[in-house]
Amino acid sequence: MTLHRTLVLVAHPDLGSSRITAHLTAAVKDMEHVTVHDLSAAYPDRRIDAAREQELLRGHDTIVWAFPWHWYSVPGVLKEWMDQVLTYGFAYGTGGDALHGKRLQLALSTGGPESSYAPSGHNRFTMDELLRPLHATAHLCGLDMAEPLILHSAHGADADELDRHAARYRELLSAVPAAAGR
Numbered sequence: 001m002t003l004h005r006t007l008v009l010v011a012h013p014d015l016g017s018s019r020i021t022a023h024l025t026a027a028v029k030d031m032e033h034v035t036v037h038d039l040s041a042a043y044p045d046r047r048i049d050a051a052r053e054q055e056l057l058r059g060h061d062t063i064v065w066a067f068p069w070h071w072y073s074v075p076g077v078l079k080e081w082m083d084q085v086l087t088y089g090f091a092y093g094t095g096g097d098a099l100h101g102k103r104l105q106l107a108l109s110t111g112g113p114e115s116s117y118a119p120s121g122h123n124r125f126t127m128d129e130l131l132r133p134l135h136a137t138a139h140l141c142g143l144d145m146a147e148p149l150i151l152h153s154a155h156g157a158d159a160d161e162l163d164r165h166a167a168r169y170r171e172l173l174s175a176v177p178a179a180a181g182r
Helices: 020-028 050-058 076-085 132-141 159-174
Strands: 006-010 034-038 062-068 103-109 149-151
Touching: 006 020, 020 034, 020 062, 020 103, 020 159, 050 076, 103 132, 103 159, 149 159
Parallel strands: 006 034, 006 062, 062 103, 103 149
Antiparallel strands: none
């Protein structure tokens, strides 16, 4: 059995000014089987090297999209990455099976409390409903979508809560899915 490899794509517009995403990134960057890739640092001009990114994806079994929830979606750098990397013939369509059977893990933070993500809450929709486009993307690409790891009310998280969340994140990335031995 080969070592299960995890690629963490960090999508924060300015990781240096981040408290939550930076803390979570630091919590996993020393893990032997984890490759951390800061998209904003790698592509400040948003000119994504699709061939390089596709090779990174091929070499990993689990792909993590780590990001703060922005305007009910992913940050622009991750959307740009998706547009340029998840192409026909690679990620979907005829011959586009490079990602089939890999796992997609979302690790995201929101500014609002969990209760605001409900039909009667401030945002009017559940996180499951709001994440449907990402589920659809995973499905189209043949990725197995894992249960997302979400830190709600991230702005108000104290140091202990953030450390507990980072420990859960490390634990999640340490777990090898049953399909990893393929």
